[in-house]
Amino acid sequence: MTASPATFRENADAALANERLQTALAKLPGGLVAQRRAAVAAVPEFETLREEARAIRDTTLDHLAAHLEAFETKATAMGSVVHWAADATGARRVVTDICRAANARRIVKGKSMVSEEIGLNAHLEAQGLEVIESDLGEYIIQKRGEAPSHIIAPAIHLTEADVEADFRSYHMHLPADRPLPNPESLVSEARGVLREKFLTADVGITGANFLVAETGTSIIVTNEGNGDLSQTLPRIHIVVATIDKVVPTLDEAMTLLRVLARSATGQDMTAYTTFATGPRRAADLDGPTECHIVLVDNGRSDMLASAMRDALRCIRCGACMNHCPVYNAIGGHAYGWVYPGPIGAVLTPALLGIAGTSHLPSASTFCGSCEAVCPVKIPLVSLMRTWRERAHEQGTGSRTSRALLSLWAYAATRPALYHLLARFGVAFGGALSRSKGRFSRLPIARGWLRDRDIPAPQGRTFQQLWKETERGVPR
Amino acid sequence: MQAPRAGLFVTCLIDLMRPSVGFAAARLIEEAGCKVIVPERQTCCGQPAYNSGDRATAKALALQTVRAFADCDYVVVPSGSCAAMLKVHYPRLVSNEPSGIQSEVADFTAKVHELCTFLTSIRPLTKVPGRYTGRVTYHDACSGLRELGVKGAPRRLLALVPGVEITEMTEPETCCGFGGVFAEKYAGISNAIVTRKADDATSTSADLLLAGDLGCLMNMAGKLTRDGRPLACRHVAEVLAGELADPPIGHRPTDVR
Amino acid sequence: MSRDAILGRIRAANTTTPTTPPATPSAPPSLVSHGDSAIARFRAAAASKGMIVVDVKGPQMLPASVAEALSAARIAHGEIRLNDAALADLPWAEAGLTIARGAATRQDTLAFSRALAAVAETGTLMLTSGVGNPTTLAFLPETHLVAIDRTSVLGTFEDATALLRQMYGTQLPRSVNFISGASRTGDIGGRIVHGAHGPRQLFIFLI
Numbered sequence: 010m011t012a013s014p015a016t017f018r019e020n021a022d023a024a025l026a027n028e029r030l031q032t033a034l035a036k037l038p039g040g041l042v043a044q045r046r047a048a049v050a051a052v053p054e055f056e057t058l059r060e061e062a063r064a065i066r067d068t069t070l071d072h073l074a075a076h077l078e079a080f081e082t083k084a085t086a087m088g089s090v091v092h093w094a095a096d097a098t099g100a101r102r103v104v105t106d107i108c109r110a111a112n113a114r115r116i117v118k119g120k121s122m123v124s125e126e127i128g129l130n131a132h133l134e135a136q137g138l139e140v141i142e143s144d145l146g147e148y149i150i151q152k153r154g155e156a157p158s159h160i161i162a163p164a165i166h167l168t169e170a171d172v173e174a175d176f177r178s179y180h181m182h183l184p185a186d187r188p189l190p191n192p193e194s195l196v197s198e199a200r201g202v203l204r205e206k207f208l209t210a211d212v213g214i215t216g217a218n219f220l221v222a223e224t225g226t227s228i229i230v231t232n233e234g235n236g237d238l239s240q241t242l243p244r245i246h247i248v249v250a251t252i253d254k255v256v257p258t259l260d261e262a263m264t265l266l267r268v269l270a271r272s273a274t275g276q277d278m279t280a281y282t283t284f285a286t287g288p289r290r291a292a293d294l295d296g297p298t299e300c301h302i303v304l305v306d307n308g309r310s311d312m313l314a315s316a317m318r319d320a321l322r323c324i325r326c327g328a329c330m331n332h333c334p335v336y337n338a339i340g341g342h343a344y345g346w347v348y349p350g351p352i353g354a355v356l357t358p359a360l361l362g363i364a365g366t367s368h369l370p371s372a373s374t375f376c377g378s379c380e381a382v383c384p385v386k387i388p389l390v391s392l393m394r395t396w397r398e399r400a401h402e403q404g405t406g407s408r409t410s411r412a413l414l415s416l417w418a419y420a421a422t423r424p425a426l427y428h429l430l431a432r433f434g435v436a437f438g439g440a441l442s443r444s445k446g447r448f449s450r451l452p453i454a455r456g457w458l459r460d461r462d463i464p465a466p467q468g469r470t471f472q473q474l475w476k477e478t479e480r481g482v483p484r
Numbered sequence: 485m486q487a488p489r490a491g492l493f494v495t496c497l498i499d500l501m502r503p504s505v506g507f508a509a510a511r512l513i514e515e516a517g518c519k520v521i522v523p524e525r526q527t528c529c530g531q532p533a534y535n536s537g538d539r540a541t542a543k544a545l546a547l548q549t550v551r552a553f554a555d556c557d558y559v560v561v562p563s564g565s566c567a568a569m570l571k572v573h574y575p576r577l578v579s580n581e582p583s584g585i586q587s588e589v590a591d592f593t594a595k596v597h598e599l600c601t602f603l604t605s606i607r608p609l610t611k612v613p614g615r616y617t618g619r620v621t622y623h624d625a626c627s628g629l630r631e632l633g634v635k636g637a638p639r640r641l642l643a644l645v646p647g648v649e650i651t652e653m654t655e656p657e658t659c660c661g662f663g664g665v666f667a668e669k670y671a672g673i674s675n676a677i678v679t680r681k682a683d684d685a686t687s688t689s690a691d692l693l694l695a696g697d698l699g700c701l702m703n704m705a706g707k708l709t710r711d712g713r714p715l716a717c718r719h720v721a722e723v724l725a726g727e728l729a730d731p732p733i734g735h736r737p738t739d740v741r
Numbered sequence: 742m743s744r745d746a747i748l749g750r751i752r753a754a755n756t757t758t759p760t761t762p763p764a765t766p767s768a769p770p771s772l773v774s775h776g777d778s779a780i781a782r783f784r785a786a787a788a789s790k791g792m793i794v795v796d797v798k799g800p801q802m803l804p805a806s807v808a809e810a811l812s813a814a815r816i817a818h819g820e821i822r823l824n825d826a827a828l829a830d831l832p833w834a835e836a837g838l839t840i841a842r843g844a845a846t847r848q849d850t851l852a853f854s855r856a857l858a859a860v861a862e863t864g865t866l867m868l869t870s871g872v873g874n875p876t877t878l879a880f881l882p883e884t885h886l887v888a889i890d891r892t893s894v895l896g897t898f899e900d901a902t903a904l905l906r907q908m909y910g911t912q913l914p915r916s917v918n919f920i921s922g923a924s925r926t927g928d929i930g931g932r933i934v935h936g937a938h939g940p941r942q943l944f945i946f947l948i
Contacts, residue, residue, distance in 0.1 A: 018670070021670065021672060021673055022672050025672050025673070025676055033930075033931075036930075036931045038655065038658075040927075040931050052769060052771055052772065053769075053771050054769030054770065054771055054772075057769060058766075058769060061766040065766070068761070070755075071755060072755070073751050073755065074748045074751040074752050074755070077747075077748065077751070078748070083911065087912065087913075093742075093743040093744035093747055094743055095743040095746055095747060099743055143938070144928070145926045145928040145929070145937055145938075146926075146928035149928065149929075162927065162928065162931075163928070164928050164929075165931070167930075168930055169929055169930035169932075172929050172930070192929040192930055192932050192934045193934050195929050196926060196929060196934045196936065196937055197936070199937075200936065200937065200938060203938065204847070204938070207938075208847055223911055224911050224912075224913045226913055226917075232924070232925045232926060232927070232937070233924055233925065233926045233928075233937035233938045233939070234880050234924040234937065234938040234939030234940075235937070235938045237876070237879075237880050237916075237918070237939070238880050238881075238938055238939070241876045241877060241880065241916070242877070252747065252751070258765075259902040259905065259906075260765045260766070260899065260902055261765075261766075263898040263899065263901075263902060264766045266898070267772075267898070274927070276921075277786075277862075277863040277921075278863040278865050278919065278921040279921065280790075280920065280921055280922045280923065280924055280925055280939075281918065281919070281920060281921075281924075281939070282865075282918075282919040282921070283916060283917070283918050283919070284913060284916070284917035284918075284919075285915065285916055286912075286913045286914070286915055286916075286917075287915060288915070289915055290871075290914070290915055292871065292872040293870060293871065293872065293875065293915060294824065294843060294844035294872065294875040294877075295844040295845075295870075295875045295876055295877045296870065296876060296915050296916065304747075306743075306747045306750070310747055310750035310751050310754060311750070311754075313750075313751060313754035313755065314750070314753065314754035318754075334658060334659040334661060334677045335670075335673055335677070337677075338661075338673050338676035338677055339673060339676075371666075371669065371670075372666070372669075372670050372673065373663065373666065374626070374659050374661060374662065374663030374666050374674075374677070375535060375626070375627075375663060375666075376626035376630070376659035376663070377626055377627070377630040377631065378626070378630070378657075378658075378659065380630070381630055394534070394535065394537070396537075397535065397536060397537030398537040398538075398539055399537070400537055401536060401537030401538055401539075402537070410536075410665075410669070414532070414533065414536055414538060414541075417532065417533075418533055418538065418541040418544075420527075421496075421527045421528045421530075421533075421541075421545060422527075422541070422544050422545060422548060424524060424525045424526065424527050424548070424552075425524075427527045428524070428527075431499065431500055434500070435500050435501075443737065444736065444737065445736060446709070446731060446734055446735045446736040446737070447706065447709055447734040447735075449710070454668055456668050456669070456670075456671025456672070457667055457668050457671050457674070457706070459671060459675070460671070460675040460679075460707070460710060461675060461678070461703065461706035461707045461710050462705075462706040462707075462709045462710045462734055463702070463706055463734075464501065464502075464702050464705050464706060464709075464733045464734035465734070466500055466501045466502070467501065467502055467503055467504060467730060469503060470499050470500060470503060471494050471498055471499040471503035471506035471507075471522075472494065472499055472522070472524065473503075474503050474506075474507070475503075475506070475507075475510075475522050
């Protein structure tokens with residue numbers, strides 16, 4: 010993948026021209042969006058739940074250090090080893106060291122966005138370890154060498170036909186002429202291949218949806234059960250989680266779970282929600298013998314001190330992207346980094362810096378659909394606007410558009426001048442276009458005019474006409 | 485008793501592109517028993533600057549607008565997005581200003597109303613001047629819908645127009661892809677979004693697509709005319725006021741309908 | 742050291758007066774149920790998630806009910822893996838079924854667990870790991886069978902956490918599994934397929 014946030018425009022053009030991707034994206038409104046709508050409609054108190062979820066996340070962040078310390082103490086008491094990593098390099102090192110100490114060769118992974126963020130797979134592979142993504146969507150894109158295009162549906166950009174072609178080329182140990190007529194057969198094949206990996210892996214790595222300070226527990230929320238197999242079968246379980254994942258008690262976790270799945274997939278609960286606490290107990294017949302929890306900062310403590318603090322409330326449901334018209338048009342890869350959609354447009358500049366990422370918060374219509382569905386009420390539009398302000402202060406963006414904005418600002422803050430210029434401009438524009446009713450070609454606004462007309466102005470300004478009439482009697 | 489003074493915030497797009505909407509709005513405000521005032525010291529609400537990250541210009545325009553309407557009892561805005569800018573965002577722009585300015589802005593925002601809301605909740609109309617025989621569909625422009633809750637008001641007003649039948653889109657609340665500068669800066673994405681909107685609107689088999697925001701309407705009309713689709717676009721105020729003498733948005737003068 | 746640096750940065754960021762934590766939220770009224778209504782709600786919610794709910798008059802009847810349910814679903818009566826002592830003592834042979842003790846292995850096709858509780862709110866089973874309930878039973882075999890006492894059907898997740906605290910304090914078992922249906926995925930073409938990694942089918946025996 011050469012796409013980066015800096016090449017957003019080119020990425021978007023490529024995405025718009027990609028018919029296969031467009032076919033895949035067309036399923037979103039009738040899929041995840043419709044499912045969420047139904048799930049929310051089934052709980053009349055959903056707005057109250059959103060407000061409670063927001064409050065839980067806010068107050069937890071207010072006392073974050075204390076909750077993290079409490080989590081560490083409890084998790085340690087329950088037999089887990091807690092590690093801290095300030096950044097991606099540190100996190101990768103911690104995980105590598107655990108794998109090395111255990112003489113591990115094969116690692117299975119449950120879905121984890123932070124592991125994408127810190128580039129964990131590539132690093133472990135460079136150390137000679139075999140890393141297998143076990144979430145079906147992640148498995149598919151890992152084989153393709155792609156990044157996830159959605160935080161909960163990583164292969165949402167692919168069609169069934171894509172997956173069939175991929176499986177035929179990867180699973181060479183299976184008969185070439187085997188029938189793979191439907192998703193069921195593809196799932197069944199992946200199940201067989203991955204089952205073997207689960208049973209022979211030395212280490213299982215998962216993320217965490219939440220960490221519970223009260224009990225030292227990590228929570229994962231899945232539908233496939235791959236996360237559970239990853240954290241049950243291998244002898245070592247490593248949880249990689251960012252520091253914002255902690256909640257004080259089981260009760261807060263439950264309230265957040267109530268909004269998570271409903272917002273994400275429209276399920277009231279996913280098939281599996283698992284509370285994992287420490288390694289196997291003396292009497293247990295299964296489970297890992299070691300449990301490590303890596304608490305990763307990687308920019309979160311800086312965000313806590315910044316104007317982007319509210320974005321730390323995110324519980325990674327993906328609803329903002331499902332409901333985003335821009336995401337629906339171009340998919341996730343065009344955003345060029347780990348987190349796509351509105352939350353990505355806020356997080357990516359926070360984690361990578363606004364230089365080189367300013368397209369992301371800029372490429373929004375500010376329609377507000379994301380905010381309207383966010384289960385923890387992150388003010389995504391305001392946060393994107395704040396990034397636009399930073400970009401404006403730092404002078405990123407094209408000189409032409411800045412110059413035009415300055416010229417316009419000069420006139421707009423001088424009403425008499427503005428109205429004079431408006432009269433001339435509109436008279437000129439009207440004369441050029443009125444007979445046709447619209448402009449189809451102009452030396453400006455070429456982007457718009459490529460696929461759309463610009464309606465003609467009526468030829469005189471309202472201010473001008475109003476002055477000419479007696480108290481607004483229509484012309 | 486003297487009629488209340490209702491300041492019309494014209495909006496820059498209506499001022500420049502489609503003054504007939506301004507007259508339609510003025511007529512409706514008069515129907516609601518108000519005297520219409522059009523302050524000359526208004527230009528633009530400031531959204532182009534605000535949404536481009538130019539907070540200083542946005543604030544200057546905010547204060548200019550607030551002061552232009554100082555002697556009005558109401559400020560009525562025939563655009564959901566400009567109304568939201570005035571009502572919701574102006575206070576945020578001056579949140580670090582001295583309390584005198586903050587209260588000046590607060591007094592102002594209390595007077596601001598989006599046109600349809602004004603005509604249903606503040607000075608309710610029981611009949612409207614317009615009449616239109618045909619099927620219309622209504623696009624819920626984003627800011628008005630999500631920041632001001634404009635949803636039922638335009639539909640209740642349209643129900644007062646003799647001859648109008650409302651037929652809803654599958655997704656009337658989905659963005660049209662306009663987004664101001666966005667429509668040009670990310671034209672390809674904007675076009676993809678408006679393409680879906682145009683498909684949805686066309687599939688209603690309405691003959692008129694209405695909305696309360698001229699920006700969205702210009703975007704949708706520009707797409708529909710380019711693609712040669714017959715569906716015409718007008719601001720909802722035009723139908724309510726019966727201001728239908730001008731051709732629909734983006735249509736030739738001979739295309740009057 | 743990373744730990745102290747991270748905690749230091751967090752403390753520095755949290756200089757403003759922290760907000761008071763809100764009162765612990767309670768379940769929204771529309772999700773609350775008790776007693777028989779909880780059982781009815783659980784049954785409906787579990788069924789809507791594709792789980793098959795079988796009523797069993799008493800523990801002794803369980804093997805026969807299992808045999809019948811498996812036959813009805815055309816699932817072969819293979820060896821059933823389980824490790825719950827009370828379940829193991831039931832008359833399986835009389836029902837024509839065989840059981841094997843232990844955690845699940847790769848060959849197992851059927852496994853039997855006992856749920857500590859169920860949550861009516863969403864039709865969810867709550868299983869806790871331990872010697873009688875190895876976690877693998879719930880994930881490796883193709884068909885998962887779960888026994889639950891009618892008296893253990895709770896209304897809400899708050900009731901479930903209260904039970905966990907009552908039984909374990911703050912020392913939870915290694916794994917508490919909330920299971921709300923068979924394994925599923927929507928990752929291929931957006932269509933839901935069951936049996937992604939875990940069980941394809943889930944039977945609940947309500948005793």
